[in-house]
Amino acid sequence: MNEDDLWKNKCEEVWNAPAPGIQDPCDVPMEAYDPLIHTVSEKAACNRMLFWSKTKDIVHQFTDAKKCLLTLEDTLLGFVMDGLTWCSKKGSNESFTTGCPGWLDCEKNPVRSFWNRASTAFAESACGNVTVMLNGSLDTPFNPNSIFASIEVKKFSSPKMRALNVVLVTRRNDTTNCENSSLQTLRGILDPNLTYSCKEVQRSRILDCISDPDRPCGDCW
Numbered sequence: 001m002n003e004d005d006l007w008k009n010k011c012e013e014v015w016n017a018p019a020p021g022i023q024d025p026c027d028v029p030m031e032a033y034d035p036l037i038h039t040v041s042e043k044a045a046c047n048r049m050l051f052w053s054k055t056k057d058i059v060h061q062f063t064d065a066k067k068c069l070l071t072l073e074d075t076l077l078g079f080v081m082d083g084l085t086w087c088s089k090k091g092s093n094e095s096f097t098t099g100c101p102g103w104l105d106c107e108k109n110p111v112r113s114f115w116n117r118a119s120t121a122f123a124e125s126a127c128g129n130v131t132v133m134l135n136g137s138l139d140t141p142f143n144p145n146s147i148f149a150s151i152e153v154k155k156f157s158s159p160k161m162r163a164l165n166v167v168l169v170t171r172r173n174d175t176t177n178c179e180n181s182s183l184q185t186l187r188g189i190l191d192p193n194l195t196y197s198c199k200e201v202q203r204s205r206i207l208d209c210i211s212d213p214d215r216p217c218g219d220c221w
Ligand code: APR
Pocket: 050, 051, 052, 053, 054, 055, 056, 071, 072, 103, 104, 115, 119, 122, 145, 146, 147, 148, 149, 152
């Protein structure tokens, strides 16, 4: 089978995977996506996985420009679903893209449950040296309510994974640094066999690196 046929088969398989059906759009558990996640499981990119919290724009600018690291949204499923809204509605077997509950309207909405499930799978596959970009312009860069804190960190485990390297993206005059108490919390809840590091990096430095195609990834921080 050639590469095109392989992709076509894969897409059909994904399309036909059971999806949450006729139900209350505020009552979709993340387990509803188990079949979809199992259908599309990708080989983990050891030493190249990039997690993030409140840094979405710069993280994706970075992975678009430099191919050394990959986020969940750079995997097939994450890429396809990023930015989409969908839901079922009670009493209908159609899928809707409007009039769906928002992220905060209810916890078990289909979009949020999907990202919780996909993030669980991505973090479970974490291996080797893992990077996370956190936002140093916030008082609490490691926020307990985030997907990164409430789901992903809990799935990180040695010996498959070796280290978590925090890149704290800062702007001039920011007061948050690697000593921040939320980052101490992160360090404290991490599997003790994982090596932890944290580095403050100016946002402008990362942006300069992104816009210079000749600069290798390793030079960005
Ligand atoms: N309203 C709308 N969307 C939200 C909200 C909200 N209040 N909170 C989160 N989201 C959605 C948005 O799409 C946002 O870009 O979740 C995304 C991530 O939210 P953040 O708070 O920035 O970060 P976090 O919750 O830690 O999730 C990022 O999860 O997607 C995975 O692997 C990925 O490591 C990454 C992590």
